[in-house]
Amino acid sequence: MIRIRVAEETVGRYYPEQEMRTPTHFSIGQEAISVGVCQALEQTDAAFSGHRCHAEYLAKGGSLLGMFAELYGRVDGCCKGRGGSVHLNDPSVGMIASSAILGEMIAAGVGAAWAFKMDGSDRVAVTFFGDGVTEEGIMHESLNFASVMNVPVLFVCANNGLSTNTPLSVRQPRGHQIWKWAAGYNIASEHVDGSDVFAVHKAALRAVAHLRAGKGPYFIEAPYYRTRVHVGYETDEMKNYLFRSKETVEAGKALDPVLKATRKMIADGICTQAEVDEWTAAMVREVEDVVVQAKASPFPTVDQLLVGAY
């Protein structure tokens, strides 16, 4: 989680240089969901994500250079510099694909899980998405199909209560609960605190055991607080955005999953603050080094423009 946080904060520090010519959707605040779930997976399991994919890509073990070089549009990027921040993937560690076309990767996750089932493999697929996507037709088709075909897919809804800047309260029926509605498709479903990595991890372990036992799909809804603006490294304050009340912002900041996890570990005697500081400093050095490597990587040449583009 610290590595993901440091990586994104570093993106935020370098972004104003205007050398990363890609929109970026920050995962800050969401790390516990990505890490809690990916830590319950094997490398051979398949993960899919959407536009807000930095945390899932890194949590699944995606290469840091692959991410930074991609953001800089260079050939060492995971999409050879032609995908940008919303197309992070590293199939060597099971991070199969991410796409900003909302909902697309939900169907892809179901398809992968269906293939695993047909192959008689015990691999599972997980697909990460936001609350906004649950309003799309493809979500319902995917839940229905996954349930009918009993495929080993884990749906993870990282619910920040916002679709861009529009709150759930004006988008979904009053009292509507996403996880309960997923249960209506006869899918095992649960709701877990998305700012608590330990709780998310336990839920993910339950989910993966369920999937590997051939019991069909699983759905986790995990609420969290989106710390940054919808797209970009800035905070609401930096952009003078007033769509969230001061109280909401303050309450949200208190949910910081990295702080919550490290405070708990220190209180439980698992590590010390000095160790946390040491890990953080080591990760800052690692990421700074990767930025240098990414900037030194060449841009793709024009004759390569259409290679791998479909």
Ligand SMILES: Cc1ncc(C[n+]2csc(CCOP(=O)(O)OP(=O)(O)O)c2C)c(N)n1
């Ligand atoms: C099919 C499609 N429709 C609309 C958009 C534009 N769009 C990009 S992100 C976004 C909001 C998504 O909200 P949510 O799913 O809750 O994810 P979050 O950004 O909150 O993580 C929208 C409407 C898109 N990329 N794709």
